[in-house]
Amino acid sequence: MALVMGGTGEKRGSAVLDGSAAARAAARLSRSGIPCRLGARPDPAGGYAARYTVRVRELTAEWIKHDQIGGGSTRHEPEHDSGRYADGLHRRLEKAAVRSLYTLGAEEGEVVIAARPGRRYVVEELRFQGSPGRAVMSAKADPAGRGSRLSPGGAEAGAGASAGAGPGAGNLLLGMDPEFILMRDNGEVVHASAFMERGGLAGSDAVRFRGEVIYPLAELRPDPKPQPKELLRELQRAMREAYALITDRTLSWRAGALPYTDFPLGGHIHFSGVPLTLSLLQVLDNYLALPLALLEDPQGRVRRPRYGFLGDFRRQSYGGFEYRTLPSFLISPFVTKLSLAIAYLAAKYSDLMPARPLNAERYHRAYYEGDKAALRECVPGWHRDLSALPEYPRFACEIEKALSYIESGRTWDESRDIRPLWNIPSMP
Known part of the structure; x- marks a missing residue:
């Protein structure tokens, strides 16, 4: 120094x-x-x-x-x-x-x-x-992305300006470390450290609670891959490792944003081979964090703003960064696939994703207050932009399913055990 x-x-x-x-x-x-x-x-x-x-x-x-x-x-x-x-x-x-x-x-x-x-x-x-x-930020930002947006310096930029890495991210690697928590039927939490070491493919993760560092959370750390489908296979391998380590089959696995009040959960996505810019973070906020806020259990909004705040990132020693705003998308295979698909598209085509509704006070406030009715106003522009991307057909199934769920007001349920959804046996 x-x-x-x-x-x-x-x-x-x-x-x-x-x-x-x-x-x-x-x-x-x-x-x-x-x-x-x-x-x-x-x-x-x-x-x-x-x-x-x-x-x-x-x-x-x-x-x-x-x-x-x-x-x-x-x-x-x-x-x-x-x-x-x-x-x-x-x-x-x-x-x-x-x-x-x-x-x-x-x-x-x-x-x-x-x-x-x-x-x-x-x-x-x-x-x-x-x-x-x-x-x-403007209080009149266009939720559909047709109007102006902010450049990295804060000034307005036209729709043709570069907004991020673009299609040249040929060395892109995606990784993740989503969390889940172990609970008994009576709502009691069992610390993951009772079964898992701190490191490894499936391990325990620390939180500071009442002045003490404890390890209540389980975390999956699959090997990074260039494609979402490959990374999903690695995630399933990490889940099998977790299943082998967590020998008490009576414990349910809970994910999402806040299945237990004292321990908010995160779903961090790692990027390498793509430069970290303000605009890429804005793309991830507006095209990924926003729809997940619409799909999450209403109780999940209590996690914000201490956790899940917009633009949360951490640089990593491997030269990339992790995007930390999301809740634990392990809540279902569908939400995981959706999250990885949009993360991939954002890294590859951020220059073609211009909408910044969260620049506007109305939608910024709605994100932090959990006002889903206001956030739903942003969805037509979100879907239009994604559907115009070169690789959209590969991920159309997940994105259009999300569109249907959002339009119908359907949300995930954080009180359920995620094991059956991932085809993990729940009893001996």
Whole structure:
């Protein structure tokens, strides 16, 4: 980690987001689970809080400046070899700043963050190049994708602009690590760590619960593959491994978003061979997270915004990234096939997927509040765009089945045991 005293090398000419634009941004950030005080009066209790300015570009923090009380500052930069910050605090600040800008449709700017006790933080100021008001997503975004959309810099771009990796993703590999939980008939959870080690094709996964790290979740980690059908076969192999390890056949396997209140579940999809961009994340949010929000058990919305927030990603050591917004699509083979199909199409053809309804306040709010009636307004444009893609016929069965379910208001049931759906024996 490089340390540079003072403010040399910082970008000049940035404008602070204020006024009505700051109020709109604050509402959007708060809804997304990001603590903020944009445009608010100074917090007397925060007078001695440590403050950091995080410069973000292309979904990474170029530098983090620690402003010293009484003047002066220390600037931190990522490690040269890894491109990562060595200090845990700096990694959390980077994540908070990137998430804040992404929520507003921008991938470049400066975020002033005050650190709070207990690994907490609050966003106090946002700065952008040019007109800062343009960085806040439009309240009139077109759910069908016919109108304007936001480019990675936050400005509007025409429908012909590139929105991501495009068809050139020839080295694409897809992976996943969806979770499930083990439950008795009386609703009691049995920790997966009672049967499974932490690593491996099928293993247990950690959560921090009441200040303690425990391993209640089961996680499947199939080998990555270039095609959804091949990855699905690897997933079934991981399920057979889990079946061999979980010897208590009386325990039901539950998946989805929130089958048990204390342990939200995730379905993370991994990508390599395709560049991570703001626009690719927007495609995944609008074409994958949105329809799954319509299909999920209504109780699942309680998982958001702490989990399942839009644009949630994590870079990986293999050079790719994982998209972390989705619930556990293990809830059924159909939902798994649908998720992998759209993930594949997004990675291959994101430049042909222009709709950004979640840029609009109406649909952004509907996503976090679980307003399915509003989100259904986006479905005709979603289906039209997907059906125009070159490889749509390969996945038409799953997508059109999803369209039928969404139109009829059908949702999955998180109280059921998923084993029968996957042809896994449920009794000795």
